Amino acid sequence: MRRYAPVVLxxxxxxxxxxxxxxxxxxxxLTQLTMSAYYTLVALGLCLLMxxxxxxxxxxxxxxxxxxxxxxxxxxxxxxxxxxxPWLSLxxxxxxxxxxxxxxxxxxxxxxxxxxxxxxxxxxxxxxxVILATAVFGQADGISDVPGIRLFAGLVLSGKxxxxxxxxxxxxxxxxxxxxxxxxxxxxxxxRALRAIHGNEEAAAAMGIDVGRFKLAVFVLSAVYAGxxxxxxxxxxxxxxxxxxxxxxSVRYLALVAxxxxxxxxxxxxxxxxxxxxSLRGAFxxxxxxxxxxxxxxxxxxxxxxxxxxxxxxxxx
Amino acid sequence: xxxxxxxxSLALCAILAAPLSAADPGVVKIGAIFAVxxxxxxxxxxxxxxxxxxxxxxxxxxxxxGKKVELILKDSQGSTEKAxxxxxxxxxxxxxxxxxxxxxxxxxxxxxxxxxxxxTILVSCAAAETIVNPVARWVFKVAPMDSFAAQMIFATxxxxxxxxxxxxxxxxxxxxxxxxxxxxxxxxxxxTIAVAEDYDKDATDLTGVLTKIKGQxxxxxxxWSTEPAQSIVLKNIRQLGFDVPVFQSHGFGNLAYAAAxxxxxxGTIFPCGRILAAEVLPAGHPQKxxxxxxxxxxxxxxxxxxxxxxxxxxDAFGIIAEAVSKVGTDKNKVRDxxxxxxxxxxxxxxxxxxxxxxxxLTMDAFEMLTVKNGRFVPLR
Amino acid sequence: MGADQILxxxxxxxxxxxxxxxxxIGFNIIYSSTGIINFAQGEFLMLGGMISVxxxxxxxxxxxxxxxxxxxxxxxxxxQRLFISWLKNPAVLRMIIITIGLSILVRExxxxxxxxxxxxxxxxxxxxxxxxxxLGARISPQVLWVLGVSALMVGALTLFFRHTLxxxxxxxxxxxxxxxxxxxxxxxxxxxxxFFIAAAMGGLAGCVVSPLTQTQYDMGTSLAVKGFTCAVLGxxxxxxxxxxxxxxxxxxxxxxxxxxxxxxxxxxxxxIMLxxxxxxxxxxxxxxxxxxxxxx
Numbered sequence: 001m002r003r004y005a006p007v008v009l010x011x012x013x014x015x016x017x018x019x020x021x022x023x024x025x026x027x028x029x030l031t032q033l034t035m036s037a038y039y040t041l042v043a044l045g046l047c048l049l050m051x052x053x054x055x056x057x058x059x060x061x062x063x064x065x066x067x068x069x070x071x072x073x074x075x076x077x078x079x080x081x082x083x084x085x086p087w088l089s090l091x092x093x094x095x096x097x098x099x100x101x102x103x104x105x106x107x108x109x110x111x112x113x114x115x116x117x118x119x120x121x122x123x124x125x126x127x128x129x130v131i132l133a134t135a136v137f138g139q140a141d142g143i144s145d146v147p148g149i150r151l152f153a154g155l156v157l158s159g160k161x162x163x164x165x166x167x168x169x170x171x172x173x174x175x176x177x178x179x180x181x182x183x184x185x186x187x188x189x190x191x192r193a194l195r196a197i198h199g200n201e202e203a204a205a206a207m208g209i210d211v212g213r214f215k216l217a218v219f220v221l222s223a224v225y226a227g228x229x230x231x232x233x234x235x236x237x238x239x240x241x242x243x244x245x246x247x248x249x250s251v252r253y254l255a256l257v258a259x260x261x262x263x264x265x266x267x268x269x270x271x272x273x274x275x276x277x278x279s280l281r282g283a284f285x286x287x288x289x290x291x292x293x294x295x296x297x298x299x300x301x302x303x304x305x306x307x308x309x310x311x312x313x314x315x316x317x
Numbered sequence: 318x319x320x321x322x323x324x325x326s327l328a329l330c331a332i333l334a335a336p337l338s339a340a341d342p343g344v345v346k347i348g349a350i351f352a353v354x355x356x357x358x359x360x361x362x363x364x365x366x367x368x369x370x371x372x373x374x375x376x377x378x379x380x381x382x383g384k385k386v387e388l389i390l391k392d393s394q395g396s397t398e399k400a401x402x403x404x405x406x407x408x409x410x411x412x413x414x415x416x417x418x419x420x421x422x423x424x425x426x427x428x429x430x431x432x433x434x435x436x437t438i439l440v441s442c443a444a445a446e447t448i449v450n451p452v453a454r455w456v457f458k459v460a461p462m463d464s465f466a467a468q469m470i471f472a473t474x475x476x477x478x479x480x481x482x483x484x485x486x487x488x489x490x491x492x493x494x495x496x497x498x499x500x501x502x503x504x505x506x507x508x509t510i511a512v513a514e515d516y517d518k519d520a521t522d523l524t525g526v527l528t529k530i531k532g533q534x535x536x537x538x539x540x541w542s543t544e545p546a547q548s549i550v551l552k553n554i555r556q557l558g559f560d561v562p563v564f565q566s567h568g569f570g571n572l573a574y575a576a577a578x579x580x581x582x583x584g585t586i587f588p589c590g591r592i593l594a595a596e597v598l599p600a601g602h603p604q605k606x607x608x609x610x611x612x613x614x615x616x617x618x619x620x621x622x623x624x625x626x627x628x629x630x631x632d633a634f635g636i637i638a639e640a641v642s643k644v645g646t647d648k649n650k651v652r653d654x655x656x657x658x659x660x661x662x663x664x665x666x667x668x669x670x671x672x673x674x675x676x677x678l679t680m681d682a683f684e685m686l687t688v689k690n691g692r693f694v695p696l697r
Numbered sequence: 698m699g700a701d702q703i704l705x706x707x708x709x710x711x712x713x714x715x716x717x718x719x720x721x722i723g724f725n726i727i728y729s730s731t732g733i734i735n736f737a738q739g740e741f742l743m744l745g746g747m748i749s750v751x752x753x754x755x756x757x758x759x760x761x762x763x764x765x766x767x768x769x770x771x772x773x774x775x776x777q778r779l780f781i782s783w784l785k786n787p788a789v790l791r792m793i794i795i796t797i798g799l800s801i802l803v804r805e806x807x808x809x810x811x812x813x814x815x816x817x818x819x820x821x822x823x824x825x826x827x828x829x830x831x832l833g834a835r836i837s838p839q840v841l842w843v844l845g846v847s848a849l850m851v852g853a854l855t856l857f858f859r860h861t862l863x864x865x866x867x868x869x870x871x872x873x874x875x876x877x878x879x880x881x882x883x884x885x886x887x888x889x890x891x892f893f894i895a896a897a898m899g900g901l902a903g904c905v906v907s908p909l910t911q912t913q914y915d916m917g918t919s920l921a922v923k924g925f926t927c928a929v930l931g932x933x934x935x936x937x938x939x940x941x942x943x944x945x946x947x948x949x950x951x952x953x954x955x956x957x958x959x960x961x962x963x964x965x966x967x968x969i970m971l972x973x974x975x976x977x978x979x980x981x982x983x984x985x986x987x988x989x990x991x992x993x
Contacts, residue, residue: 028410035398110975113793119975138423141422144429145426161409241397242423243396243398251801280398285392289355290805292801293802294798297798300791301795359815362812516959516962521713521910522709525709525954528702552825555825556837573814577817581825
């Protein structure tokens with residue numbers, strides 16, 4: 001049961017934060033907290049991929065964009081077709097992301113090290129270019145005026161001011177579920193298989209683990225995390241732009257996972273929530289990209305196990 | 318536990334980071350969202366500088382109608398999600414009177430619905446027609462329409478007997494907006510577009526696509542972008558020995574682009590706000606005094622020539638300041654005032670707003686300029 | 698399409714291709730001696746261009762270029778000494794992340810040291826409008842400079858690796874670091890030298906293309922991707938392979954313009970890269986094995 005402690009703590013912190021902010025009349029902060037929740041989902045998926053399956057991905061923003069653009073197109077241009085059940089655009093977005101991940105995962109995951117890194121980087125670039133070249137995706141202007149989505153039990157996924165609190169909970173509920181799933185996965189047989197693969201692929205294969213299938217499964221899973229984040233954020237922001245698929249975004253996710261500790265989903269959640277929140281509030285001013293670059297270098301030089309690994313190390317000595 | 322501590326301290330940071338601002342009627346709060354860094358920095362940096370310059374100048378001379386101006390400037394880096402996040406901050410937390418910007422059409426479109434619903438004035442510096450068409454009550458635009466620029470280009474071409482052209486556009490929002498107008502208006506002007514290609518905004522070599530255009534026997538080339546590629550196009554055309562007139566969009570409105578192209582820029586024809594030819598305007602011209610003073614102030618402070626982009630920020634602030642000085646800081650009154658403002662002299666032209674026209678500029682805002690000896694002069 | 702047009706596309710492709718090749722060579726040099734893929738390689742071109750432009754205001758062009766090349770080389774050395782050299786046996790993933798971070802830092806530092814604007818060196822000979830006729834096609838004289846300087850760099854490198862003691866020592870270092878050390882070769886200094894060479898070459902390339910492509914603080918990223926494509930296509934570690942690959946990629950890109958919309962030009966290079974990675978990761982010409990990551 002100890003492994004669920006971080007999940008419980010996250011849920012508690014989420015609720016506490018909302019209550020405190022509402023009490024202090026600082027509810028507007030919920031907006032950036034909600035947005036950072038969706039970006040945290042991406043980082044969480046990437047953490048599973050990098051920390052547990054040991055595969056790097058420099059193109060994860062591409063999956064976020066696929067999820068986001070799919071639901072954006074279906075909710076605007078395709079709204080007539082889905083008028084009987086507009087919420088279908090969400091699972092459609094997730095499905096699209098999963099399918100793309102499956103298709104490119106098969107050849108890409110045969111690569112290792114910097115070849116894998118470059119292949120995923122190329123994937124991200126291609127997604128970005130295709131978006132910029134295609135009229136239906138709004139090209140450089142992106143897609144705007146994406147309506148909110150009516151979910152179950154009267155909940156509406158939208159960025160409207162009056163719906164701030166419920167959207168905050170929707171977002172963080174998704175992250176909590178994501179964390180729960182991740183923690184479960186890690187502690188299960190599958191998780192042990194993944195760690196074996198991470199440690200040494202040949203040895204794992206020798207032990208009878210179907211390395212290819214596991215790597216692909218985690219790759220698709222991490223893509224789905226990103227796709228969910230993208231799809232939901234599009235409805236919260238009422239739009240999306242081509243920058244979401246960019247290289248700098250992928251690098252940010254990488255930095256967040258590295259800083260949180262690649263083997264630590266809750267570390268990733270904490271760091272990602274914090275840094276993305278600060279970035280979205282403009283706390284880094286003109287140095288926004290530089291901060292993430294410095295983070296990458298600093299973490300890799302001084303704290304390769306992540307910031308929380310550093311603290312653990314400090315405690316041990 | 319480390320997690321709890323870190324999450325708690327994060328919450329604390331968030332609380333401390335939030336500005337503690339109560340509504341202060343003695344202060345005019347204006348928000349601005351510009352792409353100061355990132356891929357659209359050539360738009361956002363002059364805009365941010367100009368706005369800061371104007372606000373400082375206003376505060377030095379006692380503010381607007383005695384009220385100090387508080388400028389809250391945000392760098393969106395051209396990204397739409399940051400624009401949305403900052404807009405919500407400015408509206409919900411800082412309770413600004415108006416938001417100036419964003420720099421790009423993509424970001425502006427994301428904020429159009431948001432600001433309109435939140436009943437906060439948005440004065441965009443971006444070019445897209447869709448920002449003010451359909452008209453949203455609270456959304457205005459100070460950059461001139463692409464369609465005017467395209468019309469002026471075609472009119473000039475007709476005068477020069479040009480009937481067959483090649484078109485090059487960048488894949489940015491500005492480039493694509495211009496391309497749409499060129500394609501739409503060409504048949505009516507009797508011009509055939511033999512080939513229209515899009516290049517990536519980061520493109521550094523266009524000899525390939527220019528070879529393709531050259532092979533189509535065109536009489537002129539139109540390039541539509543705001544990127545530095547504008548200079549590269551000019552150089553490549555001359556280097557290929559491609560001896561046709563070159564037209565650019567109003568995105569060419571920065572002397573640095575002409576300087577970067579050196580001799581290759583000579584003879585380039587483009588429609589532009591008069592700010593770039595301020596020196597050579599006739600003495601009685603209504604915009605002359607304003608343009609010359611803006612140009613001098615900008616050069617004095619930043620040691621470089623101003624551009625039309627910076628001029629948009631100038632106009633946006635000027636319009637808001639005019640409104641506040643006349644009707645105070647009530648949002649509704651300011652909005653109503655702007656909507657009926659006419660004869661306002663700005664850098665981009667003379668603005669005449671109306672409930673159906675939230676841009677306020679006509680084709681008159683443009684002057685056809687050309688490059689002669691490295692300077693912009695009106696085309697005769 | 699006439700022969701003239703074909704030749705024009707070809708020349709256009711060869712010009713861009715030789716720039717890609719230079720970046721690819723830079724990747725190869727560092728990869729051979731350290732096993733690291735230096736994502737910051739593209740930034741060296743940007744630095745060379747920016748520094749030389751700044752210096753060209755106060756000294757003659759040739760001096761500014763020479764100084765810029767040396768300074769860029771030294772920056773490469775600095776990056777290696779400060780950030781890479783003192784890591785003991787780092788994982789590949791860690792190195793990838795560090796060099797990505799370094800490329801971002803170099804880029805952002807340039808943004809704040811210079812500005813967001815575009816800069817360009819004056820044309821080395823002639824001007825912006827000079828145009829030479831070459832068998833029916835027309836090019837700027839700067840294109841000849843690009844081709845000439847690239848050829849010179851490749852030639853000098855080949856001579857260096859084949860016929861000088863230091864060059865041979867670097868090759869020894871690349872194929873077996875421990876054995877090289879046993880022979881008394883100071884591997885760590887050679888690693889630093891390889892960074893110097895890669896950075897200086899990048900800087901010189903940045904100077905020679907600056908009049909044509911102009912220099913901007915963010916030009917490094919896409920160059921790095923294209924350069925890596927060439928390095929992999931030619932076989933990682935294979936310098937002459939990278940040259941051939943660069944020219945091939947450049948020409949294919951130029952050719953694609955004649956049939957595809959220009960918007961997809963960059964996808965061509967990326968698609969090539971993916972095909973190579975999926976089907977023949979050792980490249981067209983096979984690469985030399987890299988030094989094990991233990992060499993710092």
